[in-house]
Structure formats: C-alpha cells, structure tokens
Amino acid sequence: MKSSRLDDSIKMIARLGHYTKxxxxxxxxxxxxxxxxxxxRDFVAGVAAEVARQVDLREYPLDQLDELYSRLAEYAGVRDKCLAAGSGSDQIIELLLSTLRSRRATVFSPTFSYFINRCELHGIKVDQVPLKRDFTLDRKAFVKSAGKSDLVYICSPNNPTGNQIGRQEAIDIIDSLEGRLILVDEAYVDFADYSLSADATKRDNLVVLRTLSKAFGLAGARVGYMVSSEKFVRMFRSTIQSPYPISTLSLAIASGLLARAxxxxxxxxxxxxxxxxxxxxxxxxxxxxxxxxxxxxxxxxxxxxxxxxxxxxxxxxxxxxxxxxxxxxxxxxxxxxxxxxxxxxxxxxxxxxx
Ligand SMILES: Cc1ncc(COP(=O)(O)O)c(C=O)c1O
The missing domain is CATH 3.90.1150.10 (Aspartate Aminotransferase, domain 1)
Known part of the structure; x- marks a missing residue:
C-alpha cells in the first residue's frame, strides 16, 4: 500500500535531531x-511555600499574569505592554516557529541546538554560519546569509560558547536586516553586560527572549518571556499564545522572586x-x-x-x-x-x- 502523508511525516520527524534527557x-x-x-534552594522553596498559601487554584490565572508583567517591566526596564510570557522561552520559540511560517532561518554555529531542531521540525531550512575559531562572528558571512532568510536567530550570550556579541555590532546587524524577524535569545543575559530589551520595544522586527530559568533559579517553574514592540506583543498575547500559558503557582512564584530581585x-x-x-x-x-x-x-x-x-x-x-x-x-x-x-x-x- 502507498504510504500516507502522515506516514511520511512520521518517518521524516523520526530522522530529525532531537532532545536527549x-x-x-x-x-x-x-x-x-x-x-x-x-x-x-531554601530561599526559592520559602518563596514558593509562601505564595502557595495565597493563591486560589480553583480559578484560572487572570490577575497573576498582569502582576508578573508589572514585576518584569520593573526588572527589565521596559513597559509591561512590551512583554509576553510563556511556559519557558522554549515554548515562546516553539509558538513563533509554528505560527509565523518562516521558510529559511540564519543562525551562527555552534549555537543553541533546540532552536535548530525546532526549525527543522517545522520545515524551516536553517543556514548555519560558522563562528570564527575564537567564537567571534564572521559578520560578512552572517549578514549575507541573513539577507536570504526571513528569520534570524542570535543567541546572546551564546550557548554553548558563552560569549556575547558586541552591543554595537548586534545593533548594526539588526538595523541592516529590515523586513526579517530577528530573535535575540538572551536566556543568559542577566549574567552579561547589556541587554537589547529596550531596543526591542522600539522595533517591529526584533524579539528578545528571556527566562527566569537561569538567574532566577526557576528552571522547574517554566517561566520565560519575550520583549518586543507593543504591536507584536499584542498580537502574540491575544492570537498566538493560549489564554492561560502558565500555571497560577508558577506565576505567583515568579512574581515572588521578582519582588526579591x-x-x-x-x-x-x-x-x-x-x-x-x-x-x-x-x-x-x-x-x-x-x-x-x-x-x-x-x-x-x-x-x-x-x-x-x-x-x-x-x-x-x-x-x-x-x-x-x-x-x-x-x-x-x-x-x-x-x-x-x-x-x-x-x-x-x-x-x-x-
Ligand atoms: C539559549 C537558551 N535559550 C533558551 C533556553 C530555554 O530556557 P527555558 O527554560 O526558559 O525554556 C535555554 C536553556 O538551556 C538556552 O540555553
């Protein structure tokens, strides 16, 4: 019997790069x-125990998301309307890739393999531009490739190399790539010298991804967020993201820790x-x-x-x-x-x- 489209998809997915626990x-x-x-550990557990007594798990999380946005706005130094949260930044990446129908992405290499794997899962061709031997960017090659892509991923600081691209270099690259969506993954930015969060609020094609999994010690709570223009964030929050993306408990714990920034x-x-x-x-x-x-x-x-x-x-x-x-x-x-x-x-x- 001829194999069905579903069989073909399953075979294709089985061949892809994947996460190993x-x-x-x-x-x-x-x-x-x-x-x-x-x-x-006891500090985080103490905050979790305190907020657990205050929440009403019978209700959908409504106000808790707004509280998180106002705490994040203060911490990240941006307006709350420019923030959207997700169940880890992984989920935000997944939602953007699965809804924006990008065809080709440019990344430098090595970088965060999850991003590449998810692109491949969604049929997005990924051009990997090798970093130089000292892990700095081959800017000419990167911009040339990015010019042919509709999506550009910059991990800053980069996982696994640890270095952060220079601020001015990042801005110059972003400004030269109008019309492409640029994702700057700042999962480790709290340990670095600068963030592009404020820049993202002023540009329609720039999304900065951040998380509470690293500096805030909340990998288990699954709280990530993005910073972008008000327009992009409005669309993400209302149309792309599901209404209750994060549990009440995780939201309350995240706000509790942000209050102790x-x-x-x-x-x-x-x-x-x-x-x-x-x-x-x-x-x-x-x-x-x-x-x-x-x-x-x-x-x-x-x-x-x-x-x-x-x-x-x-x-x-x-x-x-x-x-x-x-x-x-x-x-x-x-x-x-x-x-x-x-x-x-x-x-x-x-x-x-x-
Ligand atoms: C570069 C990068 N982005 C995103 C993530 C995922 O973060 P989250 O826990 O918010 O999904 C990680 C986790 O290791 C990471 O290294």
Whole structure:
C-alpha cells in the first residue's frame, strides 16, 4: 500500500535531531544544564511555600499574569505592554516557529541546538554560519546569509560558547536586516553586560527572549518571556499564545522572586565573580583552553585531556555537559558555574587529572 502523508511525516520527524534527557545521577554535583545553584534552594522553596498559601487554584490565572508583567517591566526596564510570557522561552520559540511560517532561518554555529531542531521540525531550512575559531562572528558571512532568510536567530550570550556579541555590532546587524524577524535569545543575559530589551520595544522586527530559568533559579517553574514592540506583543498575547500559558503557582512564584530581585542580583554578582575565578584557574592549567564567558557557564576545549577529565569528573560525581568535538575544537565540555564549593570540587578534579 502507498504510504500516507502522515506516514511520511512520521518517518521524516523520526530522522530529525532531537532532545536527549540529561542523565540524572543521585547526589551528583549538577553542572550540566546552566541552572543557578548559587541561589539557595531554601530561599526559592520559602518563596514558593509562601505564595502557595495565597493563591486560589480553583480559578484560572487572570490577575497573576498582569502582576508578573508589572514585576518584569520593573526588572527589565521596559513597559509591561512590551512583554509576553510563556511556559519557558522554549515554548515562546516553539509558538513563533509554528505560527509565523518562516521558510529559511540564519543562525551562527555552534549555537543553541533546540532552536535548530525546532526549525527543522517545522520545515524551516536553517543556514548555519560558522563562528570564527575564537567564537567571534564572521559578520560578512552572517549578514549575507541573513539577507536570504526571513528569520534570524542570535543567541546572546551564546550557548554553548558563552560569549556575547558586541552591543554595537548586534545593533548594526539588526538595523541592516529590515523586513526579517530577528530573535535575540538572551536566556543568559542577566549574567552579561547589556541587554537589547529596550531596543526591542522600539522595533517591529526584533524579539528578545528571556527566562527566569537561569538567574532566577526557576528552571522547574517554566517561566520565560519575550520583549518586543507593543504591536507584536499584542498580537502574540491575544492570537498566538493560549489564554492561560502558565500555571497560577508558577506565576505567583515568579512574581515572588521578582519582588526579591535585589537578592537575585546579589547571587548574579557571586556567579560573575566565581566565573572569573574559575576561568583564571582553568587558564593557568596546562593542556586545556577555557573561553571567556558572559554567561553562567564556561566552554572548555580539553583536546586529548577530554577522556581523563571526563573519567575523573564521573568518578567524583560531577556532571558537566560533554560536547565532544565542536567545529575544529577537540574534546569540548561546558561547565555551569555553581557555588564556590561546587566550583572548587570541579577545579580540583580537572587539575588532578592533567
Ligand atoms: C539559549 C537558551 N535559550 C533558551 C533556553 C530555554 O530556557 P527555558 O527554560 O526558559 O525554556 C535555554 C536553556 O538551556 C538556552 O540555553
């Protein structure tokens, strides 16, 4: 029998790049997913317990979304009408890709693989422009490719390399690409030096994606948001997004943490200072090369030391993201910056295996 369209789609989907659930090892030091362990677990749990008593889960979440927008507006320094929230920034990406019917996207490479996988799922051709060896952008090649695309994705700071494209360079690229939708993924921006959030409110073709999963330690609550022009946000909120995209509890927890943003800013400072310390120690070690980062993780090229380091980390119950070969870089891994204690254990393990 001739195969149906549905069979063909299923076969096509089965061949696509996909998400693999990270291995969870009981009691391990988890430095593989860029979560924020510098934020105390009891602090987050305390806020969650407090707000859980105040919400009425029998009602649909109405006011809680408005409260989140007003808290986010204060934190991100933009008008609340320029904000839209989703169940993680993953969901916002998915909604944009599945509704905007883009045909071709330009990304630089390496970058956040989820974005590429979702494009492929939706039949969007992805042109991947290689970053230079030091992970800076080949601007000419990028703009040339972006000129042929209707969608452009810039991860800033970039996952997995950690570096953030210069502000002026980003603005120049965006301004030269009128008529294309530009998504700037700022999942790690709270650890970096600048955000394009305010710029996004003034442009119809720029969407900045942000999340509370990283700096705010809320990966489990699933709260992401986008910043764009009032016009784009109105359409997203009313037509693209479903009416109740985030649970009352997650909304209330997110607002509760945003109300304590000063404490979050303090932990961001700690992570940034630990990032500098970890980088300096890794840079001193022979046989590995760390890359400067603007995020809460560091990309390391370990070359022939990859296997011994990987073995030593596993034996010590430390989990990092093992990337293997990335473009011309050999034996790479990405390590999240954790608490000082976690970072020390990681450093001792790496240094001891060289
Ligand atoms: C670059 C980037 N964007 C988005 C996300 C997803 O964030 P969220 O938890 O808000 O879906 C991640 C998560 O690792 C990420 O690295």
């Amino acid at each position: 990270p291995e969870k090892i009981e009691g391990a030091i988890k430095l593989d997913s860029n979560e924020n362990f510098a934020l105390d 000063d404490h979050i800013r303090q932990t961001i400072k700690t992570v940034r200072s630990e990032r500098g310390r970890v980088f300096a120690r890794l840079a001193e070690a022979d046989g590995i090369k760390p890359f400067l980062s603007d995020a809460n993780f560091i990309f390391i090229e370990a070359g022939k030391n990859f296997q011994p380091i990987s073995k030593a980390l596993r034996n010590s119950g430390i989990v990092v993201k093992e990337l293997g070969n990335v473009a011309s870089h050999r034996g790479c891994m990405r390590v999240t910056i954790g608490t000082r204690e976690m970072n020390d254990k990681f450093l001792q393990c790496v240094e001891g295996s060289l």
